[in-house]
Amino acid sequence: MHLPTYDDVAEAAHRLKGMAHRTPVLRSSTADALLGAKLFFKCENLQRMGAFKFRGAFNALAQFTEAQRQRGVLAFSSGNHAQAIALSARLLEMPAVIVMPQDAPAAKIAATRGYGAEVVTYDRFTEDREAISRRLAHERGMTLIPPFDHPHVIAGQGTVALELIEDVPHLDYLFTPLGGGGLLSGCVLAARQHAPQCRVVGVEPAAGNDGQQSLRAGRIVRIDTPRTIADGAQTQALGEITFPIIQAGVADIATATDAQLAEALRFFAERMKIVVEPTGALAFAGARHGGIDLAGKRVGIVLSGGNVDLARYAEILAG
Ligand SMILES: *Cc1c(COP(=O)(O)O)cnc(C)c1O
Secondary structure: OOOOOHHHHHHHHHHHOOOOOOOOEEOOHHHHHHHOOEEEEEEHHHOHHHEOHHHHHHHHHOOOOHHHHHHOEEEEOOOHHHHHHHHHHHHOOOOEEEEEEOOOOHHHHHHHHHOOOEEEEEOOOOOOHHHHHHHHHHHHOOEEOOOOOOHHHHHHHHHHHHHHHHHOOOOOEEEEEOOOOHHHHHHHHHHHHHOOOOEEEEEEEHHHOHHHHHHHHOOOOOOOOOOOOOHHHOOOOOOOOHHHHHHHHOOEEEEEOHHHHHHHHHHHHHHOOOOOOOHHHHHHHHHHHOOOOOOOOEEEEEEOEOOOOHHHHHHHHHO
16 A cells, blocks of 8 residues: 655645645634634635645546546545535546435535536435445546545645645644544645644544544544534544554544534634634634643644535524
8 A cells, every 4th residue: 555655745735836725824813812822724714615625636636647537537425525526627627427415415516516527416325325436437437536545635635734834834733623534644744744843633523533542542443423513524434544644643633522613613703704614613623622731832723624504504603
C-alpha cells in the first residue's frame, strides 16, 4: 500500500494553484477571549463548492491517465465529496457518475446534477451502495474515487494545513474535524514537515468517537453509524491509509456533542458573520470544550465546510 508523504501534499498544492481558492484566515477577538488563546480560523466554508473536499477530489482527478479521463470517475456519497467530484470532473472535462441514496435531500441531488454529473440513485434500505458502485465502475470502466482513504485525496486535503501554516507562523495547535480522516491525515503530513512543534488534534462527534477508540486501542475500531448533526463525520471507521498516518502524527483526538456544535454555529453566525455546517464546527467546539488547556496558545482551527440545508440550519440557530 502506498502511504502518501509530505511531497505528495506539496505536489497537490501545485496542481491546485489557480483551481482551488486560497481561503482566508479569519480572527475573532470574541473567540480569543472565550478560549483565552489566539485563534486562526481557516475558512474552507468559503472554498469552491463550499468545503475542503474540492482539494482532494481535484488532486485525484487531475492525475488520471488519458484512458481513465475518457471513461470518467465514479463516487458514492450524499455529501460534499459528491459535489467535489462532480465539479472537478466538469473542470477537467470528464464524465462523472455519483451514486446517491434515493432519499438524499433534493437540493443535494440537484446541486450534483447542476455540476454536470449523472446521478444514479439506490434504495439505502435494500441495496448496498458499494456493490452498486463497484458494478457500475466495472461495467462502464470508470475509476472509483473514495471520499477519504486514497493517497491523492489525502494529499489534496493536506493543502489546507499547508496554506494555514504558511500564513500563520508558530502555531502551537491545529484542530481539524475528523470523519474518515482524509483531512486530518493530510494536515498531519503538512504540519510534521513545516511546523513540527505544532500539536495536531482531530475532533469527532461525541456520538461517534471511533477515531478516539482506535487511537487508544492501537487498531481501527468500527462502530455503528452514529446519530449526530455532524453529517459529514458519520463515518463508521478510519481508513487503512488514514489510520497509520493519524496514529503516528496526532497529539490527540477530542470530541464535541451536538449541543456544542449548535452553540458553535450560533457563534459563527452571530459574531463572525459566517455560515458553517455542523461538521465544519467540530474543530472549534473541540478546542473550546475538549479539555485541552490552550491558555495563551496560538491555535489553528479548520472550518471545513459551509453547506447547510437552510431550513435545518434555521432550526439549529433557533435552538
Ligand atoms: C468530509 C467532511 C469532513 C470529514 O473529513 P474526513 O476526511 O472524512 O475526515 C469534515 N467536514 C466537512 C465539511 C466534510 O465535508
